[in-house]
Amino acid sequence: MVVFFILLILFLLLFVRKDNATYTILVLLTFFTFFMQFLVGRTFEYKSYKTIFNTCFICLNIGLIIKPWSYANILIVENINVNFFAYFKKILYRFLFLNLFLNLLILILVLIYLPDIAAFKAESAYLNLYDQIPYFANVFRYAYTTQNAGYLAIPIFYYHLGNLEKKEAFYAFLFSSSSLLSGFAFYSRAQIFTYTLIFIIYFFLIKKTLPNFIQFKVLKFIRYSSVCIVVLFLSITYIRFSAMDYYGDRIPENSIVKDPIVYSLFDYASQSYSNGLYQLERFTPDKSLGGEQFFRDIYQILNFFKLVNWDVKESQELIDKAYDYDGGAFNGYTAPLVFNFGYILTFLISFSYFLATKIKLKNRAVIPLKSMFFLILLLFIPTVSIFYTGYAILLFPLILLGLCRFTFSIKSLFR
Template identity: 90%
Template sequence: MVVFFILLFLFLMLFVRKDNTTYTILILLTFVTFFTQFLVGRDFEYKSYKTIFNVCFICINIFLIIKPWSYANILRVENLNIGFFVYFKKILYKVLFLNLFLNLLILILVLIYLPDIAAFKAESAYLNLYDQIPYFANIFRYAFTTQNAGYLAIPIFYYHLGNLEKKEAFYAFLFSSSSLLSGFAFYSRAQIFTYTLIFIIYFFLIKKTLPNFIQVKVSKLIKYSSVCIVVLFLFITYIRFSAMDYYGDRIPQNSIIKDPIIYSLFDYASQSYSNGLYQLERFTADKSLGGEQFFRDIYQILNFFGIVNWDVKESQELIDKAYDYDGGAFNGYTTPLVFNFGYILTFFISFFYFFTTKIKLKNKAVISLKSMLFLILLLFIPTVSIFYTGYALLFFPLLLLGLCRFAYLIKSLFR
């Protein structure tokens, strides 16, 4: 596993350019995530030809989602369709305003009724609020399904910033933070981490499109904001795991890190490769989920409107059973794809991602704002690959983009 991963790392490093920090960060994320597992004493018991195949397969898929970002060299962002941009932004901001309000409401209710983070996460105690508070279930499900829509406002923030439109940039930043607020509302460290990281990585992706003095100001904003977010992230970690006395018993004897709270951070960051490989070794045809794990949000929406008959508890039981009741752990990018679609389709999904991202970036010094909206969603995939597969999290942002595009075309036809 180590040998193949080092080869992957060295091969990716061949394409590093000094002026492409985005690509370098994505490689370093993968590198750090892989090697932190040795600090927490992770062992792997399987050693067979199947293991070699699975390790190779994981490395190939990781390569396919990181390599296309080596082509990034964006010098200018153009708004080629101002009419659609104004129309889309108007709808997006209404959605994100609602999300800000609902996430703030959920955060307040959770802090009042469920101050115990461990109970919220480990025991799913938030389900009790479904009965205690009218309509809380619908609000919670809606907020959870739409939580990633805020990422669409990040390209708009940088676009306005590049044009020195400070007021418009502020509104875009405020509405984009609805995705960050959802992380605190759901006690989701992954969401907090992901938003912060994507905001930073995207800055380096379009840094050359910004005036020099704006680059300096944004760098300072990122620096100070990151410190605040890291402090809050560590606070959530401390509160959650200091209340879990039994967590210290989980620390392996060969772990270099012995403190339960510090161990939880490194364990959190290092799960995906060892867990993913372990699950792939145990994968059989009867564990195939047929996309159940990926289409849960879609099924939930269709079920809400009575279009399909789908039960969330049955779905969760199916998923838990496939992963031997360890589906809550991070299994990385490749493994969930295999469990849902099989090896062959997993490869084609990753290859399609590679091909799509490469087309968007290669030889594109000047890029449209519409393409940037898609690029931030594509950037989501390698960023969260250190935890899980991110495709399922993008359904709502893509649906929102698609519906707005369709509605705008219809509106244009009848003018």
């Protein structure tokens, strides 16, 4: 796997440009994530030609979701449909205002009732609040399902900033932070990390569209705010794993990192490749999930309105059984796709992603603002690929964006 991965990195490095920091960050993120595992003693078991095939398949899919960002060279973001932008922003802000309120409420309740992060994450103690607090279950599920809608406000923030509309930019940033707040409300380090990284990578994607003095101010803001977020991130890590005395026993003897807290960070960031390969080695057709992991949020919504008969416990049991009860670990980008859709559809999904991103970026110095909403969602996929497949958690933002475009078209017809 090391040999094939080095070949992948060398191939991706061929397209690195000094003026395309977005692509460079994605390549480096993939590089460091892979090699961190050797600091925590992760090993591979090479068994057969299937191992070689799976290794190549993982590298191929990772390459397909990173390579199209090498075409990025955005100089101007233009708002060619002012009416739709105003309509979409109005609808989006209403959702995000509600999300801010609910995530803050959940955070307060969790801090009061479940200050033990380890119990919240490892023991799913938050389920006890379903019975203790009226309607908490519905609020928690809604907030969890819609937590990524805040990413759609990031392009709005940078657009207003580029036009020196500071008040509008502030509101957009405030509403986008609902996704960051959800990370703290759910004790989700992955969500905190992802929001911070997406915010930074997107800045480099559209950096050339901003005046020079705005670029300087944003970089300064990113620098200071990142320090604060890192401190909070490390605090959550310390509180959680310092309470887990047994965690130190998990550290392999050949691990270079011996401190349990530091080990948890490196282990956290380096699981995907080895876990993904390990799961693909054990994959058989009878473990196919038929998209169960990817459509859970949709099933949950339809079940709430009594449109389908679906049980969350049965769904989780099906998923756990497929992964041999190790589905809670980070399995990377490729393995979950294979478990849900098989090898052929996985390749077609990744190749479709490659084409869609390439079409939106290649030879396009001027990009419509409406395309940026799709681009930030597309950017989500390679960013979170070091943990998992991001398509499922983008369903609500995509549905919201699609519904807004549909209702706006209907509304325009009757004017």
